[in-house]
Amino acid sequence: MTNILIADDHDLVRDTIAAYLETVDSFKVFTAHDLASALEVMSGVDSIDLLILDYNMPGMNGLQGLERACTSYPATKVALMSGVANREIANNAMERHARGFIPKSLSATSFINAIKFILSGERYLPFDLVSSAPASKNHDDFTNVSAREMQTLEQLCIGLSNKEIARNLDIQEVTVKLHVKNIFSKLGVSNRTQAALFAKERYLF
Amino acid sequence: MTNILIADDHDLVRDTIAAYLETVDSFKVFTAHDLASALEVMSGVDSIDLLILDYNMPGMNGLQGLERACTSYPATKVALMSGVANREIANNAMERHARGFIPKSLSATSFINAIKFILSGERYLPFDLVSSAPASKNHDDFTNVSAREMQTLEQLCIGLSNKEIARNLDIQEVTVKLHVKNIFSKLGVSNRTQAALFAKERYLF
DNA sequence: TAGTATAGTATACTTAAGTATAGGTTTATA
DNA sequence: TATAAACCTATACTTAAGTATACTATACTA
Numbered sequence: 323m324t325n326i327l328i329a330d331d332h333d334l335v336r337d338t339i340a341a342y343l344e345t346v347d348s349f350k351v352f353t354a355h356d357l358a359s360a361l362e363v364m365s366g367v368d369s370i371d372l373l374i375l376d377y378n379m380p381g382m383n384g385l386q387g388l389e390r391a392c393t394s395y396p397a398t399k400v401a402l403m404s405g406v407a408n409r410e411i412a413n414n415a416m417e418r419h420a421r422g423f424i425p426k427s428l429s430a431t432s433f434i435n436a437i438k439f440i441l442s443g444e445r446y447l448p449f450d451l452v453s454s455a456p457a458s459k460n461h462d463d464f465t466n467v468s469a470r471e472m473q474t475l476e477q478l479c480i481g482l483s484n485k486e487i488a489r490n491l492d493i494q495e496v497t498v499k500l501h502v503k504n505i506f507s508k509l510g511v512s513n514r515t516q517a518a519l520f521a522k523e524r525y526l527f
Numbered sequence: 528m529t530n531i532l533i534a535d536d537h538d539l540v541r542d543t544i545a546a547y548l549e550t551v552d553s554f555k556v557f558t559a560h561d562l563a564s565a566l567e568v569m570s571g572v573d574s575i576d577l578l579i580l581d582y583n584m585p586g587m588n589g590l591q592g593l594e595r596a597c598t599s600y601p602a603t604k605v606a607l608m609s610g611v612a613n614r615e616i617a618n619n620a621m622e623r624h625a626r627g628f629i630p631k632s633l634s635a636t637s638f639i640n641a642i643k644f645i646l647s648g649e650r651y652l653p654f655d656l657v658s659s660a661p662a663s664k665n666h667d668d669f670t671n672v673s674a675r676e677m678q679t680l681e682q683l684c685i686g687l688s689n690k691e692i693a694r695n696l697d698i699q700e701v702t703v704k705l706h707v708k709n710i711f712s713k714l715g716v717s718n719r720t721q722a723a724l725f726a727k728e729r730y731l732f
Numbered sequence: 733t734a735g736t737a738t739a740g741t742a743t744a745c746t747t748a749a750g751t752a753t754a755g756g757t758t759t760a761t762a
Numbered sequence: 763t764a765t766a767a768a769c770c771t772a773t774a775c776t777t778a779a780g781t782a783t784a785c786t787a788t789a790c791t792a
Contacts, residue, residue, distance in 0.1 A: 416654070431647045435640050442636045445654035449621070452657040468738060481721030483778070495778095497740050503780065513748090514779080515720045516686030522727060673768060688748070702770055704750065711750085718778090719749080 324441060325369060327352040329360035330376040330403070335426075339433075346434055357381030361394065370398050372441055374424065377404035377411065385411075385418055392419050399440055412451045422446035463524060466508045474501040479518045529646060530574060532557040534565035535581040535608070540631075544638075551639055562586030566599065575603050577646055579629065582609035582616065590616075590623055597624050604645055617656045627651035668729060671713050679706040684723045684731070 326349050330336035333355070340351040352367060354360035358381050364370055373391060381387055391400050399421040404411060407425035415423050422440040424433065425448055439446045467475065470491075477487040484502065488495040502514060511517045531554050535541035538560070545556040557572065559565035563586050569575055578596060586592055596605050604626040609616060612630035620628050627645040629638065630653060644651045672680065675696075682692040689707065693700040707719060716722045 429647060429649075432644060432649050435644045435647065435649075439637060439640045439644075442634060442640065444634075444637050444640075447654050447657070449650035449652050449657075452652070452654075470739065478720070479724070481716065481718055481724055483718070484780095485778080493739090494741060496742070499780065500740080503782095506780085511686065513686055513688070515683070515723050518720050519684070519686055519723060519727065522724065675769065689750095690748080698769090699771060700748095701772070705770080708750065708752095717750095 323348060323350055324371050325350045325352065325367060326372045326374065326437070327354065327360060327363055327367075327370045328374045329354040329357065329379060330374075331355050331379045332376075342430065343434075343437070347438075355380075357387045357391070361391065364391075364395055364398070370395070372421075372437065373398050373400045374403050374437075375400065377402055377415075385414055388415060388420055389418050401437075401440055401446070407448070407451060409451050412447060416445065416447055423448070423451065425451070463509065463520075467505065471501045471505050471508070474498060475505055475517065475521055478502065478505070478514055479521050481518070528553060528555050529576050530555050530557065530572060531577045531579065531642070532559060532565060532568055532572075532575045533579045534559040534562065534584060535579075536560050536584045537581075547635065548639075548642070552643075560585075562592045562596070566596065569596075569600055569603070575600070577626075577642065578603050578605045579608050579642075580605065582607055582620075590619055593620060593625055594623050606642075606645055606651070612653070612656060614656050617652060621650065621652055628653070628656065630656070668714065668725075669731065672710065676706045676710050676713070679703060680710050680722065680726055680731075683707065683710070683719055684726050686723070 324347075326343060328336055328340055328343075328351060330339075330353075336353050336355070340353050343349045343351050352363050352370065354363050356379055357375070360373065360375065364373065373395070375382065375388060375391060379387075385402075388400065388402055391398075400419075401422035401424055402412075402415045402420045403424040403426065405426045407427055412423040412425075422436060422445060424436055424446070428436065428448070436446045464472070473491060474487055477490055482490070484495050484498045488498045491498070502517075505517055506512060506514075509517055509520050511520055529552075531548060533541055533545055533548075533556060535544075535558075541558050541560070545558050548554045548556050557568050557575065559568050561584055562580070565578065565580065569578070578600070580587065580593060580596060584592075590607075593605065593607055596603075605624075606627035606629055607617075607620045607625045608629040608631065610631045612632055617628040617630075627641060627650055629641055629651070633641065633653070641651045669677070678696060679692055682695055687695070689700050689703045693703045696703070707722075710722055711717060714722055714725050716725055
């Protein structure tokens, strides 16, 4: 027997999905109308295999609710469901260890398939939401770079000249040159193009 | 009744998959051992709903076989199957209108789910293959750039100096400068850093 | 309080980048 | 066979980029 807990504040949506899930397969479905009551159900039932959280639901607070559920019940697979198929939300959710992102625009059969996928250990993200997914930032290579050098690097990353950067930061061009030179040695590159590419590859700006 | 044609040159793999598909659901499964015989079956049967092509199979010729099948039978959903879960191949296949990419490392239940997904109109790509997928290239902004200028731009995009580019292309530095200047005006940028960023943003190299 | 890091400036210099004009070759196309 | 386009080179020049050393000033820290 597979236990599924579905949490959504829209009664109609939640209950019809629950009813549908119980008809098509041997699922035992629990429901909740917000995050608090969802976590309450979690603590009362022996084991929920899959927890489906609505993104726009009291207590969710963006992706904080997702993280809270994931850390509180690591054995349970947690998926996020949302009415708007936002790419950024989906990617952030997956980065925060969601097992799946379920847009409500999905067809009923696709919805079932997605749930089966997640239950079988796969992670599910609709293809049209991942066709160009931005990777996460990597700040490790920039720990030695000072604040002012960082501002310089930021302007360098849009292809500005030293003179333009000096004007924008309201300092002399020689000072910019100094910052630029320090950036090179700290990043291990040898010119401004390499520095810009280096930062961009690590999705700094 | 749903018709599925599975084409793979490994008899054991193909026939066990076919047998498995017929047991779990109401699928009518056809088989082929290479692309030529697959297309032959296609022309003989009224309608194949899903065609599964093995990437390493006689007649495939990389992704040419996929394209051939897609264009010859636009009404049929075509998925690519491969023993090695290569990200680049998967993305290229999806760009070439494959309805799914199925790594053979998939579990049996996930395999079934993937097929159901594709049959229901979704497109399927395993999540671990898309966690940081590069977007599709955009060549529109580079139609006026000549071949030699393109080679120059490529080296410029790794932060090389004019002198280094000249050495690599075995031409004089002045020629490189000419190419670089032409690149600037064609791309509408004003220095090499902007040119590199411009190309990178469009995933050219 | 001496040391260290960041930040800014100044002067001076070398090298690279970028612009401009002129002229040459090959190759494909009208 | 012109005529264009891509490709390459030469000379000459201006500006930007990058390096080096030396000198302030502030703020934090051992």
